[in-house]
Amino acid sequence: MIRFSLPMRLLLAILPATGLMLGGMIAVTVHLSQQVVERFMNDYCRDTAQREAQPIGASIREEITIAEGAARRVSNPAATREQEGRAPTLAHRLQITEYIHQAETVHPEAVGVWFYAEPDTLGPDADALAAKDFQVGMPGTGRYALFATSQEGTVRLQSPPDDFAAQDYYARALRSHRLTILPPHIFPIQGVPTVLVSHAMPAMVGDRIIGVAGVDLDQRVRARVYEGRRPFGAPIAIINTYGVWGYHPDPTLLASAATIGEGPNYQFSPAERVYIDQAQPYSLERTLADGSRMRRFTWPVDLFPGEGRRLLVMDVPLDRLARPFAGIRTAILMAGVLCALLLTGLMVLAVRLIVAKPLLRLQEGVENLNQGDYAQALSDQDSPDVIGDLARGLENFRQTLVERDRLRVDLQRVAACIALxxxxxxxxxxxxxxxxxxxxxxxxxxxxxxxxxxxxxxxxxxxxxxxxxxxxxxxxxxxxxxxxxxxxxxxxxxxxxxxxxxxxxxxxxxxxxxxxxxxxxxxVSERDRAERERQVLQRQILQQDKMETVGRLAGGVAHDFNNLLGAMLGYAEFLLADLPADSPARGYAERIVAVGARAKELVRQILGFARTDAGVQEVVPARAIVEDAQVVLRSTVPATTRLTCTTEEGLPRLRANKTQMMQVLMNLVINAHDARRGESGDITIRLNRGPLPFTFPADWTVLDILPTPADRPHVVLEVTDQGTGLSPDHLARMFEPFFTTKGQDKGTGLGLANVHSIVKAHGGGLAVASRLDTGTVIRITLPCLAEPGVPNEPPATATPAATTPVGAAPGHTAPATTGRLRVMVVDDTEAMGDLLEEGLSRRGHDVTVSNDPGAALALLADKTQGYHALITDQTMPGMTGLSLIHAAKGQNPQLICMLCTGHSAAVDEATARAGGADAFFTKPLSVKALLDRLDALYDKGTDWCLE
Missing domain, CATH: 3.30.450.20 (PAS domain)
Structure with a gap:
């Protein structure tokens, strides 16, 4: 393969482009020369047409002056006589006749000069004028009319035709009140039909027209004038806006309408007709019928400014038209070719000097870079042109090659880190x-x-x-x-x-x-999952705090309410004891006791919710929770409700309070029964080993109330109903105290709150799922023993004593005692103190009531007082009941101490026994039961009793 040098390759690459450029320049020059010649020919021919139109228009305007003079000749005397209030005389009309005769004699090119007056405008004696010269005037019409004609030098005066007033050459000027030029028409002049062009000028006196003067021109005579005008050897023609030839080289076409249509057989194309109608100049090229090409030029021939009624038409053969301009085209072409050749030579030389040699040096530098030689700097860096820019760019590239190698290593390290x-x-x-x-x-x-x-x-x-x-x-x-x-x-x-x-x-x-x-x-799935769990735990903690707060509030309210309720029941018992059986008031007292019993049950539920412990727990089989409750549950719901209990085999043992768990099942079943959508329904109780999935469709609402002890073995207790279900808002509040969706007098809102308290005290979990019009599922999880067969030691419990029924029959006497007792009653509630004082006094005891524990302790320390028993409330200002008992026992171990409380969240029978109490009562208490227990303790030597 032949290897050319860089300059040669550049020249080989440039030569084709140069050839194309040279050819393009020649083509452009040819086209440009053609355009220049065409533009020059058009401008020259348009100017020629304009020059030809000007003298033609001037000659026609000279002919018009004949009619204008006749009109003025008539108008002047008529206007003068009218201002004098007299009509023109016969002498005036003779002067007009003489002027018209002379005008026709002086202007032989006009074959006719005429004047036609309106009736009686030149006096009423037109008939007298006709009598003097019978060829003048129109007798019987009142008009003055005269027509002077010329034929071969003979001038003759004659009357116009009878229908003269109806012809265009008169009527149009009469209507328009201005100069009117009629299209060519044929009219007999002295018996010879002649092609005429009439120029009519109205004669005016003020705004009133008195007649029309005119001049008739023979078109054949005018044609002889036009035939001498042949610019470029081409004849000219004149056509008016009506498309009628006013002059044409072919005499047969004179006064005829031009033919309009497409093709060489038509004199004008439809496009040209637009210019003819508007008398606008134009130029175009067309092909004649014989195949020759010609260029048509037109120019307006105006007889007066703005008249615009006719066009001069000049058809020039193209070969004859282009002949004078051939030298110009050749000169332009040769100049363009020489310029192209010179420019090409200069380009080749410039490429060699400006581009080829510097590129050779740049090529050498690039080869050094390719071979890894970075030491030699590139030349031509100081050049101010593109070559210098390339050299400086390559030098910068050389300087960055080492930096590139270092960056490559760094990028590889970064890419490895990103990839991993x-x-x-x-x-x-x-x-x-x-x-x-x-x-x-x-x-x-x-x-x-x-x-x-x-x-x-x-x-x-x-x-x-x-x-x-x-x-x-x-x-x-x-x-x-x-x-x-x-x-x-x-x-x-x-x-x-x-x-x-x-x-x-x-x-x-x-x-x-x-x-x-x-x-x-x-x-971030784990992070979001942890966040969601944190939020759930936070809600649970807030819920627990709320429940505990409500529990403390309920305990405080129950404490105060117990005192009031205890006083009410105590006094009611006094009435029952004092009233005879046939007394009408005894029925009222019994109703008070019955209502008080219902209130006492309500307070018991409130206290049950307020408790934070699980009471006395024992190790029991898990099955026993459901089996022991079945009998009571089946009697609770009607026969129309189907109750189904299923228990898994081999369940472990639990540490639980069976009574409280029965209370949980009772509350859940009663709520499920109340949620029925009709008179019947299904309630299902299931007890299974955990864990079990608690999943429901998306349209169910699932709420975790207490967390499930997932880290400990547990059993799952579920109560399912097919009732009305709960909305999400109600579901979140269903375990709140005093919240209920039941009607008035159908629920207190404490049942499910007690369920929450009992489950929490047992360390269990609580969850609920519900859907409106479908049902509700409540799940309770209870921790079980790690080894079901080895029960833990249950805590010590007190042996409860038998309770005494509330109330006593009339005439009841207190059991025999060793004597009258001296009793100290301590309670910060005045009503409770008064009640106990009344009840103890009715048994014959000596009673001291104090609302200050400190003062009561001082009296008990006095040996001279001889107190046998202390009955105290637990919650009092300054000192609790257990503290008072402990201090009193320290002074007198034989002192009978009885503790009463309205809120057992902090004190139960175990703590009361450990604190030294001999009997424990919860408010509202039965006064009779308390008195009977006091007598029994005194007789038995203060054995432990519970009420």
Whole structure:
């Protein structure tokens, strides 16, 4: 293969371009010369047409002056006589006749000069004028009319035709009141038909027309004048706006209408007709019938400014027209060719000197760079042209090669770190097309080959739901990048088309310095899950705090209410004891006691909710919780409600209070029964070993009230109904005290609150699921013993004593005692103190009532007082009841101490016994039972008793 030098290659590359440029310049020169010649010919011929039109118009205007003179000759005497108030005389008319005769004699080119007056405008004696010269006037019409004609030098005066007044050459000027030029028409002049062009001029006196003067021109005579005008050897023609030839080289066409149509057989094309109608100049090229080409030029022939009624038409053969301009075209062509050749030579020389040699030096430098020789600097760096820019650019490139090698190593390290990062990293363009993605990004999208991802959006690899979430976030990303340069957000339920799913993905987008977008995605499922669990725990803690607060409030309210209720029941018992059986008031007292019993049960429920302990617990089989409650539960609900109990075999043992657990089942079953949608329904109780899934369809509402003890073995107790269900708002409040969806007088709102308190005291979990018009499921989880067969030691419990029925029959006497007792009653409630004082006094005891524990302790310390018993409240200002008992026992161990409390959350029978109390009563208490217990303790030597 032949290897040419760089300059030769440049020349070989430039020569074809130079040839093309030379050919193009020649073509442009040819075209330009043709355009110049065409433009010059058009301008020259248009000027020629204009020059020809001007003298023709001037000659016609001279002929018009004949008619204007005749009109003025008539108008002047008529106007003068009219101003004098007299009509023109016969002498005036003779003068007009003489003027017209002389005008026709002086202007032989006019074959006729005439005047036609309106009736009686020149006097009423037109008939006398006709009598003097019978060829003048129109007898019997009142008109003065005269027509002077000339034929071969003979001038003759004659009357116009009878229909003269109806002809256009008179009527049009009469109507328009201005000069009128009629199209060519044929009229007999002295018996010879002649083609005439008539010029009619109205004679005016003020605004009134008195007649019309005119001149008739023979078109054949005028044609002889036009025939001498042949610019470029081409004849001229004149056509008016009516399309009628006023003059034509062909005499047969004179006064005829021009033919309009397409093709060489027509004299004008339809497009030309538009210019003819408006008397506008134009030029065009057309082909004649014999095949020759000619160029037509036109110009208006105006007889007066703005008249615009006729066009001069000049048809010039193209070969004859272009002959004078051939030399100009050749000169332009030769000049263009010489310029092109000179420019080509200069270009070749400039390329060699300016480009070829510097490029050779640059080529040498590039070869050195390719061979790894970075020591030699490149030349031509000081050149101020493009070669210098290239040399300086190559020098900068040489200087950065070493830096490039170092950066390559650094980039490889960074790329390795990005590839091994645990976060998904994307680089995207402004249209969110992926430019780069590390391995974790491919895993996030479920893509194995990075080439499948490049140039595409990540929304193309995820499910439609995730793509919709991305589309919504894209607007936030764009706004965040525009405002702050960064955006962070989380997309939940991330799912790809390949099946990869992530609960939550956190995206962070930022602007790159190059204008691209850097996106970092991180799997935050565990973080969000922990956050959700934290929020759930927080809600549970808030709920527990609320329940505990309400419990303390309920205990305080119950304490005060117990005192009032105890006083009411005590006094009612006194009435029952004092009233005879046949007394009408005894029935009222019994009703008070019955209502008080209902109130006492309500207070018991409130206190049960307020308790934070589980009472006395014992190791029992799990099955016993349901089996022992079945008999009571079946008698609670009617036969129309089907109650189903199922228990799994081999369940472990529990540490529980069977009575409280029966209370839980009773409350849940009663609520399930009340939620029936009709007269019947199904209630199902299930007891199984945990853990069990607690999942429901999406349209169910599931709420975790107390956390399930997942780290301990447990059993699951579920109560399911098919009732009306609860809305989400009601479901969240169903375990709150005093909240109920039942009607008035159908519920207190404490049943489920007690369930919550008992389950929490047992260390269990509580959850509920419900759907409107479908039903409700309440799940209780109870921790069981690690080894079901080895029960733990139950706590010591007190032996409860038998209780005494409330109330006593009339005439009841107190049991025999060793004597009258001296009793100290301590209570901060005055009503309770007064009640106990009344009751003890009625038994014959000596009673001291005090509302100050400190003062009562001082009296008890006085041995001279001889107190046998102390009855005290637990909650008092300054000192609790147990503290008072402890101090009093220390002074007198034989002192009978009885503790009463309206709120047993802090004190129960075990703590009361440990504190030294001999008997424990909960308010509202029965006064009779308390008195009977006091007598019994005194007789038995203060044995432990519980009421």
């Amino acid at each position: 990062a645990h976060d998904a990293i994307f680089m995207m363009n402004r249209d969110y097309g992926v430019l780069y993605a590390n391995g974790q990004a491919l895993n996030l999208l479920g893509v194995t080959d990075a080439n499948d991802l490049l140039g595409r959006r990540i929304s193309q690899f995820v499910t439609p739901e995730t793509a919709a979430a991305l589309a919504g976030a894209r607007f936030q990303i764009t706004d965040g990048l525009a405002r702050r340069g960064m955006w962070t957000g989380v997309l939940d339920n991330w799912a790809t088309l390949s099946g990869h799913r992530v609960e939550a993905v956190e995206f962070t987008a930022s602007n790159d310095a190059s204008g691209d977008i850097l996106v970092v995605a991180r799997d």
